[in-house]
Amino acid sequence: xxxxxxxxxxxxxxxxxxxxxxxxxxxxxxxxxxxxxxxxxxxxxxxxxxxxxxxxxxxxxxxxxxxxxxxxxxxxxxxxxxxxxxxxxxxxxxxxxxxxxxxxxxxxxxxxxxxxxxxxxxxxxxxxxxxxxxxxxxx
Amino acid sequence: xxxxxxxxxxxxxxxxxxxxxxxxxxxxxxxxxxxxxxxxxxxxxxxxxxxxxxxxxxxxxxxxxxxxxxxxxxxxxxxxxxxxxxxxxxxxxxxxxxxxxxxxxxxxxxxxxxxxxxxxxxxxxxxxxxxxxxxxxxxxxxxxxxxxxxxxxxxxxx
Numbered sequence: 389x390x391x392x393x394x395x396x397x398x399x400x401x402x403x404x405x406x407x408x409x410x411x412x413x414x415x416x417x418x419x420x421x422x423x424x425x426x427x428x429x430x431x432x433x434x435x436x437x438x439x440x441x442x443x444x445x446x447x448x449x450x451x452x453x454x455x456x457x458x459x460x461x462x463x464x465x466x467x468x469x470x471x472x473x474x475x476x477x478x479x480x481x482x483x484x485x486x487x488x489x490x491x492x493x494x495x496x497x498x499x500x501x502x503x504x505x506x507x508x509x510x511x512x513x514x515x516x517x518x519x520x521x522x523x524x525x526x527x
Numbered sequence: 528x529x530x531x532x533x534x535x536x537x538x539x540x541x542x543x544x545x546x547x548x549x550x551x552x553x554x555x556x557x558x559x560x561x562x563x564x565x566x567x568x569x570x571x572x573x574x575x576x577x578x579x580x581x582x583x584x585x586x587x588x589x590x591x592x593x594x595x596x597x598x599x600x601x602x603x604x605x606x607x608x609x610x611x612x613x614x615x616x617x618x619x620x621x622x623x624x625x626x627x628x629x630x631x632x633x634x635x636x637x638x639x640x641x642x643x644x645x646x647x648x649x650x651x652x653x654x655x656x657x658x659x660x661x662x663x664x665x666x667x668x669x670x671x672x673x674x675x676x677x678x679x680x681x682x683x684x685x
Contacts, residue, residue, distance in 0.1 A: 401587045402596035426563035429606075437560035438624045439605040443598025462589050465597040469628040 435475035461520035576610030593637035639663035
């Protein structure tokens with residue numbers, strides 16, 4: 389069931405553009421987004437661009453699906469719903485995603501991003517992903 | 528002719544007096560992440576904004592597909608919503624996204640550039656409500672639709 393998440397990231401030019409890194413522990417996939425000036429959306433605060441934080445969470449969802457299904461075939465985003473709780477400061481950002489239901493065709497996923505304190509998330513994301521054909525379900 | 532007065536009046540302008548449209552355009556041109564993704568300002572008017580994003584190989588979701596990653600559209604749509612607000616209220620609005628929902632209707636055409644347009648259909652002193660659309664070839668055949676709410680920090684009207 390173990391899949392090479394570095395290979396999943398390497399297969400995505402945009403994930404490489406964001407320079408996302410990943411670790412796996414007993415809670416699942418931990419996605420890591422190093423900060424750099426190009427990711428800033430508000431230079432006055434300064435804060436990361438909201439579109440950047442959301443994209444990071446979308447990729448965290450993809451990684452968790454790959455980790456749990458054991459397939460590197462990409463799932464396709466059907467929809468996302470993002471809530472911004474706090475400005476994402478000019479700091480390293482972390483994310484975890486939790487699959488709430490893995491169906492035959494669709495996965496329902498919740499993800500959250502935080503910076504220095506996991507108890508204070510900066511952004512929440514819910515998403516439906518269209519799974520690649522042939523993925524095992526865990527109903 | 529006396530040289531005392533500047534007929535354009537520009538000498539007496541402070542930053543806060545710039546037309547909203549110039550501020551809105553600068554928000555696309557100078558925001559680091561918008562610049563990094565290659566967003567191009569198209570147009571803006573009160574409650575409306577439009578941005579163009581040329582296709583680029585390093586922003587593709589899956590190598591070989593030649594299709595933008597969905598997260599690239601997320602930034603484009605979030606930014607065009609901010610543009611529609613800035614075009615209405617100027618720099619002082621300092622809009623911040625509260626929530627954003629995006630439906631991906633279909634994949635964009637391979638190597639297809641994307642245009643996104645936003646409409647702010649209602650705003651109160653504190654909140655702006657927007658809808659946005661994104662397309663590759665024709666606005667009659669959308670790639671994505673979106674709904675967003677932004678918090679505003681508007682000054683009291685004098």
